[in-house]
Amino acid sequence: MSAGYAVLDQRSVVAVSGEDRKAFLQGLVSNDMLRVTPDHAAYALFLTPQGKFLHDFSIVESDSGEDAVLLLDPETDRRADLLRRLKMYKLRSKIALEDRADRLCVAVAFGNGALEALGLPAEPGAARPFAGGVAFTDPRLPALGARLFLPADGVAALESAGLARRDVADYDRLRLSLGVPDGTLDLIPEKSIPLESRMDALNAISWDKGCYMGQELTARTKYRALIKKKLFPVTFEGAAPEAGTPVTLDGKDAGEVRSTRDGAALALLRLEDVQRAAENGLTFHAGPVALIPHEPDWDHTSKG
Template identity: 25%
Template sequence: MTIEIAQNKIQVTKLSLIEATGPDSADFLHAQFTGDCKSLAENQMMLTSWCSPKGRVLYLIRIVKNKSKLLLLVPTDQKTDLLKRLTMFIFRSKVKFIDCSESHSIIVYHGESSLDSTYPNDTIKTKFTDDQYWVITPKQRQKAIWDSLSMETATPEHIKIHDVLYGIPSLPEELSDQFLPQEINLENLNGLSFEKGCYPGQEIIARVKYRGKVKRSLKRYSIKKSKPIEVGSKLIDDEQRSVGTVIESIEVSADHQQVLAVVNIDCNEVRIAHEPASNLTAIATRTL
């Protein structure tokens, strides 16, 4: 069953906003995250990651460049721990992190709008895909911008559908420190650079790539099933071997689900563990 992104839908996200300022902010984040933070164009958004020394993704972070600042969009339940860990590595770097979550709103919508380049200087508009736009604005401007877009309120499922179609991962705390960034599609999403210098886990991440030993990748699957598939569910092959993990799941219809899962590259036939009849059908994801 095919699914499409619902157009003219809008939502205020539950992400938190952190502002990184100071003359060393770009260099500092460039040396911590897997993406090329220094090459971002003005108001460009990137989904990147911060990894453990073993090269496993601890956090997924959206970054937007705005003038001399870098804005970090992070899950609210991970914000405190992320900030605590980042500040441990500042040392003499001239960088400061400011939590702007209470003063700003982050709006995401699907479908082009009449909101053009004349919006206020303190409001940022960017896009991540051709179907998804983001607006970061002071809370006092939220209603005016919302009204100007004249769209229907989106549900969390609308956003999930977009991410599943494009192969955009999410990483709840229980799946932290399990996957290499290239295993969750970050290289294809431009959130992993092999041209930059060192960052935590870089040696292992690069070694796996250049020795051709990437064993898992992010895949999109369809399944005829009425009950929702839980994130974290294990996938098995015909020989009952564990071959993958579900990282996102959406309900397409009353008896149909689609998932994103990190699965062994050489595995073609997969099913949900403990459900022998649950064959999953692989579907291609869209590209940016």
């Protein structure tokens, strides 16, 4: 696929400013805020105290010095919920929380040569200023391309950089083919477990940063090997099954379809069923549609 870009209306920007901004988020989100700088972005989760998914977002620092601000990109229709939850923990922290949806948009650049066009290396989270905003290699997986937080007039600079305007569906097909989940399209608030969604392999979790919301149960899940299900990229032929369609194996419940587009989807499947299907030549079904699960080649936690 040639290099292109799309504006993600389903994501918006919120800002955390003030001298305590990093310390404040450090105790709440799953990744290490000390690694977030104007040169390095991160991907993180906001979890319940029980370690269940609430929000996911990229985080980058927009500047340095006294004017430094941390920018996050929660889902557009859930950003008010994130801001509300953050305000609950503000207490005496010297921070300010601001919705910047009217000032900044979220864009993605993807396809062959997209990172090079923006002057970014294929290093997760590598960041640089761009067109009055910031561009960074996707901190989850460089194969997804770059993410950008831009003022409205900065989007034109993407075409000046040689990137063609594309539909969000093109980006979604890439995401699904790689097996990367996207917020509530694939995770259920207050129910989904980060490691079931391969968030550890997508650089969302720091295992040595210390305490944060949901940290104890997330660590216990990892070190006691409690994961029984995982999200898998699946391919199929024919009409796409709807999100939420039950998946069966040999006539028995085996999981559920999550987001889907054209001939690709993500499905949450029981690991023992995936192994049994591979060993016995069995086929998963979502209704009448046959599904073939694939192990993402980027998930090294699943290998050996």
